[in-house]
Amino acid sequence: MGNILNPNKKNFFINLVQAKDFRVLVDKTDFIAETNERFDLDGNLLALTRPRRFGKTVTAHMLLAYYSKAYAGQHLFDGLKIAGNGSYAKHLNKYDVIYIDMNTIRDEYIAYTEDEDLQVRGVTTFVDYLKYTIIEDLKENEDYARVIGKSRKVGKKNLTAALQAVCEYTGERFVLIMDEWDLIYRDYRNDAKLQKSFIDLLTSLFKSDGGLGCFALAYLTGILPIKKYNSQSALNTFDEYNMLAPGEFACYFGFTENEVAEIVKSAKCRISLQELKEWYEGYKIKGIDIYNPNSVVNAVRRNECISYWSGTSSNEEVIRLINMDFDGIKEDMLHLIEGEEIVFNCGRFQNDMVSIKSKDDVFCLLVCLGYLGCKNPNDNNSDTEKSEDENNEADEQDKTEKTEQNGQSEQSAAALRKNRRIAYVPNAEIKSALLDIVKEQDWYERMETIKRSEQLLKAIRDLDGDETARLIQEVHNSPAVSIYDYNTESALTYCVITGLMWSTLDDYDYHREDQAGKGKVDLVYEPTVKGRDPLILIEFKYGKSAEEALKQIKKQEYFRRYTKKYTRNIILAGINYDPKSKDHQCLIEKLC
Structure with missing residues (x-):
């Protein structure tokens, strides 16, 4: 016990603050000012849910470190944004915080079920164990143990009654923070009885008058939004914000553009903003561009933009x-x-x-x-x-x-x-x-999109300009391309890249505007294994002709850079789009 009521060990947030001189720290402590405004008012029940690796636990640990009496006098927030807010001193380390990490509770429950010496009569389910564990943790405080013991309502599992007893004794209310609130809906997804028991517990805590009176603030975080039954939320007392509806908290769902721009300015960052943007941004929440924070931190730490999405x-x-x-x-x-x-x-x-x-x-x-x-x-x-x-x-x-x-x-x-x-x-x-x-799916190669991509690559390698043009026309008319304005060579380039995506995944790397010969070739497909597949050079024209595109490749000698490496195994393709006829033309030759 001792891990739920005012836990005082180091956590992710504290470790990050103490290592801020040599680790990436993005100061999100102004979020605390938002939660401070909700104390003892409507809206003091708050739920923010977001994907894995988006900072859920760090935020929960930040709130714990700020509100809990256990961290009083540690000056963790000196120099951070919240320290300049008018509400800072009013709430700093003034509360008993009940911190529930559902992952930890689950692991302890599994150990509990496997050891008969730990088991308690009447505590048979995960939810039973959750209630029992919180009560026992409250009783680690001698005064709380005494008042809980005097209450005839508490027993082993009446958590609401235990909290009420303590609040009546102290005259104060708790702050509750629950991390991974939705674990039961994910890990026990087919156990409807357990889910009902869990939602009944939350309803008792956050919808009944007795439970509501125990909390100055409650904060839930997890991956899934609060469960709905039919069209109604089971906990409609909560103000809820999630990836589908982030409301005014959008900027706290990850790193913002400005925050990543500041990271890039640091001497320890050797990666460009454009690289980070291409790899980890793109979550447009309420008009705000959000980056995956975990991936940005890993990329800066390792000086490498790759996928850190290990899920x-x-x-x-x-x-x-x-x-x-x-x-x-x-x-x-x-x-x-x-x-x-x-x-x-x-x-x-x-x-x-x-x-x-x-x-x-x-x-x-x-x-x-x-x-x-x-x-x-x-x-x-x-x-x-x-x-x-x-x-x-x-x-x-x-x-x-x-x-x-x-x-x-x-x-x-x-x-x-x-x-x-x-x-x-x-x-x-x-x-x-x-x-x-x-x-990896067995249906992958049977999909029409995949087949068309394979046909397009084959047509290019067979030097079949008419078939290549026909297939590019199909790609152009597909939903993935047709939503874009098709009025530049760049749009035409995107169309061909889209068409060849699936057939070139394993065997080719592509480069746009690659320096070659006397200029830059529009598009190059370079084999990943030398000597097996041909190199493909493509030049685009808009409103001109495929002949002009092919002629430019030869005149500018775009192939010269590659002839030593690929001898004569090089394909030249000139592609044009006629905006009047809405047709594509293509000429393809093999370098002689």
Whole structure:
């Protein structure tokens, strides 16, 4: 015991602050000012949920270190943002904090079930053990043990009564912090009885008058939003913020653009802002660009932008969701990886891993897990996003008409629009993770998108310009490309990269605007294994001709850089798009 009421050992936040001179510290302590404003007022029950590796535990440890009496006099926040706030001294280390780490409780419960000497009569389930453990931890304080012992209501498992007894004795209220609040909904997802027992406990604590009177502030964090039954939240007393609806707390869900820009200015950072942006940014929350904080820290520490998304268990969850194949979601995942954005509705998502009834639910869960980014169409300003809205305007109108035909009110139609979100793959790190997942599936090679990509590569290697042009036209007309303005050579380059993505994953690396010969070639596909596959050089033209593109490759001698390494195993391709006829033309030759 002694790990729940005012635990005072070092934690992630304290370690980070004490090592700030040689580790990356992004000061998010201004979040404490937000929680201070909620004390003893409406809104003092707060839930912020976000994906793994997005700083949930560090934030929980920060709140613990600030509010708990156990850290009084340690000056942990000197020089940090919160120290300049008017509420700083009022709440600093003034409270008994009940800190519940559900991962730790689960591990202890497993050990408890395996050792008969530890077992207590009547404490038989995880929730029983949770209540019993908190009560026993409170009793580590001799005064609290005495008042709890005098209460006839407490027993082994009446946690609410135990808290009430202590509050009546002290005249003070607790701060409660629960990390991984949703563990039971994830690890015991098929145990409906246990889940009901858990939600009954939370309801007793946070919806009953007796329980509510015990807390000056309660903070829940985890991956999943608070569970909904039908359309209602089981804990509607909480102000809830999550990846689907972050509200005013969007800037606390990860590192912001400005915060990463400051990291890059540090002498210990040798990675550019553009590299970090490409790999780890892209979570556009409430119009704010958010970076994965764990990955940024690892990249700066190791001086290497690679995938730090090590999520074996969550990968298994993604595989399960994709293989449910609601409404062709397998094909949708391929299009998302290619760069497409897909509209979905989050209104019916019940915030768990079991009640998955549609593609909308799958996308909601993938957003919560961090595998997809999520934008609110109402926050969009870019041309791309406008195009997406235009493409889906007809669908939205159809939905509204159907709503009215079913006799529902205009208010219901407005709710439908309010719950609309746009899903997309946020960055190179997540793209890499999803690629690894889908490539291992037995359906992967059977998908039409994959077959078309293989056909396109074969056509280029067969020097078949007509077939290459036809297949590029198909890619251009696909959802992954058609949402973009197709009016530059750059857009044409993107179209071809998209078309070749799946067939070149293992055998080629591609480079854009590669310095070669007397200038820069638009696109190069370089084999990963020398001597097996041909090098492919591609030059693009817009509104001109494929002949001009091919002629430029030869005149500028773009191939000269590569001839020694690849002898004559080099393919030259000139591709043009005619904006008047809306057709592609392609000429392909092998270097002689």
